[in-house]
Amino acid sequence: MPELQIIGLPQSNYVWVTRIACAEKGVSCTLVPVMPHTPEVDAVHPFGKIPALRHGEVTLCESRAIAFYIDHAFDGPPLTPRDPVEGARAEQWISLVNTHIDPIAVRQYIGAHFFPRTPDGKPDRARIEGALAPLEAQIGVLDHAVAKTGYLVGSAFSLADANLMPILFYLDKMPESGAMLAKAAALKAYYDRHIARKSIAETIPPPFPGRSSWKWEG
Ligand SMILES: N[C@@H](CCC(=O)N[C@@H](CS)C(=O)NCC(=O)O)C(=O)O
Structure with a gap:
């Protein structure tokens, strides 16, 4: 092979x-x-x-x-449900996260912290401030989505959850979004549970070069 x-x-x-x-x-x-x-x-x-x-x-x-x-x-458990409705719901969440949440949460908000392109290299406050309201609304949507079962789709872990967890990992580390996540009880419980899942815990990336941990130090 x-x-x-x-x-x-x-x-x-x-x-x-x-x-x-x-x-x-x-x-x-x-x-x-x-x-x-x-x-x-x-x-x-x-x-x-x-x-x-x-x-x-x-x-x-x-x-x-x-x-x-x-x-x-490959053999092994399916990453998305094979049932047409549940499978489509997984695709729906993957698409929603990739087309709505990633652009605000990762490209705009997290990017403005880690890759600010400001003259002094400090976080780009204008881009950060501009992301906060949409980010808070999106966290509210996700909080509601996982409240019932603790998964985005049905009652089992799927690629929809795998696709969201890396974004939540970064949001948890940043000051403004970390506070938002802490207040979203269902989403925070979802994050805390799935970050300990073997497939996720074992693939957590190392901090960016030049940083000693993922803890945000500005
Ligand atoms: N739709 C793509 C998005 C991939 C993507 O945006 N990757 C980023 C890193 S997270 C990248 O390569 N950025 C470089 C660029 O946009 O030029 C996918 O799902 O793989």
Whole structure:
């Protein structure tokens, strides 16, 4: 069996999802920790984004497509329900998180903390302040979504949860969003329970180079 490579920095929430998918399926993978727009990535992704996958002759990009391949090419528990309605609900949540929550939570809010592009390198307060109201509304939506069963879909862990957890990990670490999460009782309980799940706990990325921990120190 050829080696399955996940190509991209482990701190990327989308790379992390694909590593959780491998762990859930019991598929061993080798991480190739490279930045976006490097030759390894550009060889697979037409726009140079991470993650990319290489497995023998198979190359793929886009986290959802990579997770589909991992789910269907290997034995092990299904990553999304095979029931059409429940499966569609999982896809619905993956899409909602990727198209609504990731742009505000990761690209705008977390990006403004970690990659501010300000002259002094300090967090970009304008971008942070601009994200707070939509972020609070989104946390409210997620809090409501997981309140009943403790999962985004049905009553079992699925790729929908795997896709959200890396974002919650970062929101938990940042000051404003950490306070919002602490107040959202159902979502906080959901986060605390699933962050201890083996597939997630074992794939938590190391802090960014130059930082000693994920604790936010400004
Ligand atoms: N839709 C893509 C998004 C991937 C993505 O945005 N990756 C980020 C890192 S988390 C990236 O490569 N950013 C570099 C860029 O946008 O140029 C997926 O699901 O894989």
